[in-house]
Amino acid sequence: MISVVGHTAIDHLFRVPNLPGRHNSTYIVDHQVYFGGGAANIAAGIAMLGEKCRLISSVGSDFPGSDYDRWLRDLGVEQDFAVVKGARTATAYVFTDDAGDQETFFEWGASAAFSRAEAPALDFVHMATADPDFNVRVAQKSKFASFDPGQDLLRYSPEQLEIILANIDILFSNNHEMDRMCDMLGLERDALVDSVPMVVTTRGAEGSVLCMDCEEFRVPAVRVDAVDPTGAGDGYRAGFLTAFRKGYAPLDCCRAGAVVSSFVVEKVGTQTNLPDWDRMLERYRKVFGEPGEIIV
Template sequence: MDQKISVVGHTSVDYLFNVEKIAGPNESYPVIDYNEYYGGGAANVAAGIAKIGGNSQLISPVGPDFLGSDYESHLLKLGVDLSLIYIIEGEKNTSAFVYTDKEHNQCTYFHWGASFKFPELVPPNVNFVHLATADPIFNSKIAKITPFVSFDPGQDLVLYSKKDLRSILENTNILFTNRHEIKRVCEILEVDITHIKNLVDILIITYDSKGSTIYNKNIEYKIPAIDVCAVDPTGAGDAYRAGFLVAYQKGYPLDKCGKVGSTVASFAVESVGCQTSLPTWAQMVERFQLHYEPINE
């Protein structure tokens, strides 16, 4: 079996509301409909890895309400190793509440719940870790003791100090960002992108529907996106990371790793919810070869 990929970060239940209008202070508007989905950056990546046949493990603080829940059952059925989750007594599981009106204006509230305890936790010893959106202090601790580190600061980048960010990047092998995040990384560290390329082994920048670019020192790979009917782009980045990391661990060249990531992401955006339509490896291969080249060429 492939080496286990341990994924650090949030395990969240996402509540998505369609509303007449985003309410201001002291206002009330009808909820048209709402649904509950499995989410949290770390859980999304771990689920994606497991679904396409990889070996994933989740390192995440959860509330006692997670135990015995449908979410726990879902992850176990996928084959995600939950032996390193932290049960935080007295805290609710992490939740996101997203409100979208008819004009597609959006308002989001994120309850960290059990994730508030991240800074107090002692990181485990693992061999291959992917740091998803999570606490900078915990991420910094585990990056220092893990032989291979993949890092995705994501929307939590605003929480990182210059010291914490540099500490993690100095121990990072693969850095995932989008075009906005790489700019912010450079601003926090007060460096240019060339410095980042030299600091990590592999830098990946995603550009939504325009694909992604992979930098490996002086080599650059442009990865085109697969054009599909996108319903919800929310989980695309996490799906891309899951696909890339599994392909990387299987020994594929970096350009094919990017194409596998792009292919897995193309499935994720076809339905609402980050984990709703993740593919198996066979499904990924079929679409990959339809849009790119034979995967084992």
């Protein structure tokens, strides 16, 4: 069982010709509404890949019985939800321009309840975007933990980051988040990387980098006709964690993450084109060859 902690959200995805910048405006070309939230995206991806998954999240009174509720149940995601009466489920407003650049505005809504929630003790947990203090307590109580600060990084204090980094086994981030963490902690990148047993840094079209045991391994992105980058990182984490839980070597897990991510970007919506394990493995073999044997 993989537990995932963090946001369940409704995604409002907008296409604009350009991101206008401060004191300027633009027009909206397209507006679609999809299921989202970093933790829920990862949990849905894991469940679609066939691994048992528990989603620990906070939702509003608008969620029970909704299409999103039924979708997660149909996938087999075990819901460990706090339902906050009178609150709306968290909502993300994501604007993507013709160059693929994005800006996101996030309404926490019911997710604000994380700060008051009791942190569970978990055997295998991924901490996605969520309340910093809650994630700190989860990290301290869990046996095996991975962490992805995501767009909530700005809410963390240096002290909270230090505690989490001292209690996790895998750190996921993109290049921007890695640089921001280094600035917050006053560390060079090498020092931050050396403080965690395994670090995975995604670099968009440039692929990803795995750092462990003082070595660095580069994994190329899987080339597809990308339609929308939203959720690519969540797909990567779902693929990686599922393969890792199955016992594959970390480098093969990165490749599985890259493959799942390639499916996500082929359609608009973070959960609209998630592959099952067989579909993922078929593309994996075409790009990377046969994965290595399970090691545990």
